[in-house]
Amino acid sequence: xxxxxxxxxxxxxxxxxxxxxxxxxxxxxxxxxxxxxxxxxxxxxxxxxxxxxxxxxxxxxxxxxxxxxxxxxxxxxxxxxxxxxxxxxxxxxxxxxxxxxxxxxxxxxxxxxxxxxxxxxxxxxxxxxxxxxxxxxxxxxxxxxxxxxxxxxxxxxxxxxxxxxxxxxxxxxxxxxxxxxxxxxxxxxxxxxxxxxxxxxxxxxxxxxxxxxxxxxxxxxxxxxxxxxxxxxxxxxxxxxxxxxxxxxxxxxxxxxxxxxxxxxxxxxxxx
Ligand SMILES: Nc1ncnc2c1ncn2[C@@H]1O[C@H](COP(=O)(O)OP(=O)(O)O)[C@@H](O)[C@H]1O
Ligand SMILES: Cc1ncc(COP(=O)(O)O)c(N)n1
Numbered sequence: 001x002x003x004x005x006x007x008x009x010x011x012x013x014x015x016x017x018x019x020x021x022x023x024x025x026x027x028x029x030x031x032x033x034x035x036x037x038x039x040x041x042x043x044x045x046x047x048x049x050x051x052x053x054x055x056x057x058x059x060x061x062x063x064x065x066x067x068x069x070x071x072x073x074x075x076x077x078x079x080x081x082x083x084x085x086x087x088x089x090x091x092x093x094x095x096x097x098x099x100x101x102x103x104x105x106x107x108x109x110x111x112x113x114x115x116x117x118x119x120x121x122x123x124x125x126x127x128x129x130x131x132x133x134x135x136x137x138x139x140x141x142x143x144x145x146x147x148x149x150x151x152x153x154x155x156x157x158x159x160x161x162x163x164x165x166x167x168x169x170x171x172x173x174x175x176x177x178x179x180x181x182x183x184x185x186x187x188x189x190x191x192x193x194x195x196x197x198x199x200x201x202x203x204x205x206x207x208x209x210x211x212x213x214x215x216x217x218x219x220x221x222x223x224x225x226x227x228x229x230x231x232x233x234x235x236x237x238x239x240x241x242x243x244x245x246x247x248x249x250x251x252x253x254x255x256x257x258x259x260x261x262x263x264x265x266x267x268x269x270x271x272x
Pocket of ligand 2: 019
């Protein structure tokens with residue numbers, strides 16, 4: 001059986017809604033075999049981040065080496081990378097294995113406000129990792145941080161995408177989750193055209209891990225050989241179903257429902 005394989009290089013969320021846990025659940029739901037390299041352990045729940053424990057550069061490197069030398073992923077993603085030294089190590093390893101289908105989720109700050117990337121590491125992210133990205137998926141505050149200007153309208157969102165494209169990312173997806181308005185609209189720029197992916201904004205506080213889940217879904221689809229436009233389109237449906245059917249877990253900002261997309265599809269098949 002020829003199964004698609006993907007790798008996530010990210011932090012652990014003990015609460016299970018974001019990070020490595022969200023990525024592996026998403027890979028599984030999209031029929032992709034998931035592998036992982038941990039960059040940091042966080043003590044975290046729906047109320048916030050209680051502790052951050054980065055792993056050593058050697059530990060990160062060895063995990064990627066172990067996966068890369070044996071289980072070649074069709075696509076990979078990065079999430080929480082925490083420091084410049086981890087970013088440099090990860091970038092070196094990606095070049096060593098000549099992996100092309102790289103999705104960079106430039107995770108900076110958890111929804112509760114805790115830093116998941118050291119401030120001084122942003123420069124390193126721009127210099128070392130963005131040029132390797134097949135696709136990068138910043139949310140609005142992350143995109144503002146990368147480009148250095150504020151994004152308050154569609155025109156600025158497009159300018160930001162062009163600016164990040166010029167830094168070397170082959171496809172730029174600027175997510176609209178942090179915007180306002182009736183629609184949550186994500187923009188995909190491929191160097192020529194702007195494509196918009198729109199869904200109705202759901203009024204909920206349960207959006208913990210949405211960015212991780214979304215970028216993992218894009219990665220899973222790329223691992224199966226799907227083109228980027230299809231991959232983003234599937235990811236958008238996946239995250240919409242996951243937010244709409246949140247599980248009411250925890251007392252704070254709860255996780256989304258990684259089962260929902262497959263369940264809806266299965267139900268649709270039955271009713272046809
Ligand atoms: N309340 C919401 N309703 C519908 N879609 C949302 C909502 N919040 C986020 N999204 C979508 O979830 C995905 C992740 O976006 P976002 O939450 O901005 O990322 P991050 O977790 O990195 O901050 C995007 O497709 C975005 O449009
Ligand atoms: C380990 C880890 N990685 C990433 C996030 C970002 O989560 P979100 O997708 O909600 O921005 C997180 N809270 N924890």
